Amino acid sequence: MSGVSARTISQLETGKRGAPRVASVRMLAQALSLDAEERATLLNVTAGHTEDGDAGDPSPKPMTTARPQRKKCFLPRGVPDFVGRKAELDRLLGPAAAMRTESMAVTVVDGTAGVGKTAFAVHAAHLLAERYPDGQFFCDLHGFTPNRGPLDMMAALRALLRMADVPAERIPASLDERSAFWRAALAGRQVLVVLDNVGEPGCVHPLLPGTAGSHVMVTSRRRATTVDGSTSISLDVLRPDEAIALFVETAGRDRTCDELDAVAEIVRLCGFLPLGIRIAASRLRSRPSWTVSRLAERLRARAYRLSELDADGEHGVAAALMSSYRVLNADQQKLFTQLGHHPAVHFDAHSVAVFAGMPLRQVERLLDELVDHHVLMEPVAGRYTFHELLRDHAKALAISAGPPDDRADPIDRLLAHQM
Numbered sequence: 001m002s003g004v005s006a007r008t009i010s011q012l013e014t015g016k017r018g019a020p021r022v023a024s025v026r027m028l029a030q031a032l033s034l035d036a037e038e039r040a041t042l043l044n045v046t047a048g049h050t051e052d053g054d055a056g057d058p059s060p061k062p063m064t065t066a067r068p069q070r071k072k073c074f075l076p077r078g079v080p081d082f083v084g085r086k087a088e089l090d091r092l093l094g095p096a097a098a099m100r101t102e103s104m105a106v107t108v109v110d111g112t113a114g115v116g117k118t119a120f121a122v123h124a125a126h127l128l129a130e131r132y133p134d135g136q137f138f139c140d141l142h143g144f145t146p147n148r149g150p151l152d153m154m155a156a157l158r159a160l161l162r163m164a165d166v167p168a169e170r171i172p173a174s175l176d177e178r179s180a181f182w183r184a185a186l187a188g189r190q191v192l193v194v195l196d197n198v199g200e201p202g203c204v205h206p207l208l209p210g211t212a213g214s215h216v217m218v219t220s221r222r223r224a225t226t227v228d229g230s231t232s233i234s235l236d237v238l239r240p241d242e243a244i245a246l247f248v249e250t251a252g253r254d255r256t257c258d259e260l261d262a263v264a265e266i267v268r269l270c271g272f273l274p275l276g277i278r279i280a281a282s283r284l285r286s287r288p289s290w291t292v293s294r295l296a297e298r299l300r301a302r303a304y305r306l307s308e309l310d311a312d313g314e315h316g317v318a319a320a321l322m323s324s325y326r327v328l329n330a331d332q333q334k335l336f337t338q339l340g341h342h343p344a345v346h347f348d349a350h351s352v353a354v355f356a357g358m359p360l361r362q363v364e365r366l367l368d369e370l371v372d373h374h375v376l377m378e379p380v381a382g383r384y385t386f387h388e389l390l391r392d393h394a395k396a397l398a399i400s401a402g403p404p405d406d407r408a409d410p411i412d413r414l415l416a417h418q419m
């Protein structure tokens with residue numbers, strides 16, 4: 001029994017009533033035991049063909065305007081002085097990528113804090129936009145924003161559905177239904193969806209369209225291992241010439257043209273990290289009395305480097321690195337901090353196990369996880385090192401954690417191991 005009255009059915013059959021009420025569609029969906037996906041599809045199919053006779057029905061209404069009706073672009077402004085990333089852009093925009101139309105494309109852009117994932121994704125999205133004529137959506141999930149929590153999937157879906165013109169009162173209450181609604185809205189559409197600053201890329205499944213023709217770009221500080229069929233683009237720091245170009249464009253050519261050696265030193269001291277370079281160059285620009293050499297001198301002092309690269313407490317390098325540290329679990333945080341005391345620039349799991357006094361297997365696993373979180377690098381298999389600024393950060397954490405009671409022990413153990 002659907003619960004739809006015989007009179008209603010008769011009116012529909014005889015054409016006295018042109019369309020079913022929303023409540024009738026709902027009852028029918030329930031009687032047919034449709035799952036969330038089928039229910040959303042039915043509601044969407046009847047959307048725009050239902051009589052508006054569901055006043056007083058507090059449950060979610062069908063998406064009468066869910067399908068983007070006009071060209072929609074929610075992308076933020078791209079970085080005007082964007083530099084480099086040619087190989088990565090080619091992977092996204094080149095002929096091979098253009099031919100992949102038979103499935104829904106997912107690209108995960110990962111890399112360490114401040115390496116330029118958002119800048120890259122937004123820049124690429126503007127270049128890709130015309131391939132996705134039904135709209136370009138953008139949602140910041142705030143996975144690592146200092147002083148605020150991440151957006152969960154429910155909130156992200158709400159934001160996306162609102163962009164797709166779904167009235168707030170019609171957005172379903174459960175995650176499954178919300179996700180099915182979103183997929184139904186995008187079915188057969190060619191849209192580009194940028195999911196920026198995602199804490200855990202493996203969690204974005206509810207936000208993915210279900211049919212071919214669309215492209216989802218995810219940015220995250222975590223390497224993605226669990227998004228099926230995704231393409232991964234891991235961003236490294238900038239090349240020295242690109243880093244210099246970024247500094248010069250930000251600080252101004254007039255301020256830098258006579259001191260290019262000092263500029264080269266500054267970008268090296270920033271570990272070629274775009275965020276650090278931007279902040280350093282902005283500081284120079286805002287202090288007309290400083291020379292580039294003076295800024296280089298200030299950055300040379302390792303103990304003060306991170307505080308020199310502080311924007312306003314919230315947007316500086318230290319805050320960005322701290323938000324990467326906060327999402328680590330307790331064991332990962334402990335090892336990361338211990339590594340701040342490690343005397344070598346490059347180390348392997350054996351030496352870390354001895355240094356940290358931990359079983360080798362556990363250390364191997366933790367080192368792997370730190371690499372996945374992009375707080376440690378593994379340039380050669382089994383050999384680990386820090387990015388320059390992350391080493392400073394780990395050292396600062398190690399110092400503020402205070403010396404372990406047996407401070408001499410780790411170094412002694414390490415020396416004994418190496419003899």
Ligand SMILES: Nc1ncnc2c1ncn2[C@@H]1O[C@H](COP(=O)(O)OP(=O)(O)OP(=O)(O)O)[C@@H](O)[C@H]1O
Nearest residue numbers: 079081082083113114115116117118119274275278
């Ligand atoms: N290729 C680039 N060209 C010019 N500027 C860049 C480039 N990459 C990054 N930047 C600049 O560096 C800064 C940090 O970039 P962005 O916010 O994209 O990093 P992110 O990797 O997304 O950081 P987070 O991990 O905090 O999300 C920004 O000011 C950005 O404009």
Ligand SMILES: [Mg+2]
Nearest residue numbers: 117118197219
């Ligand atoms: Mg970002």
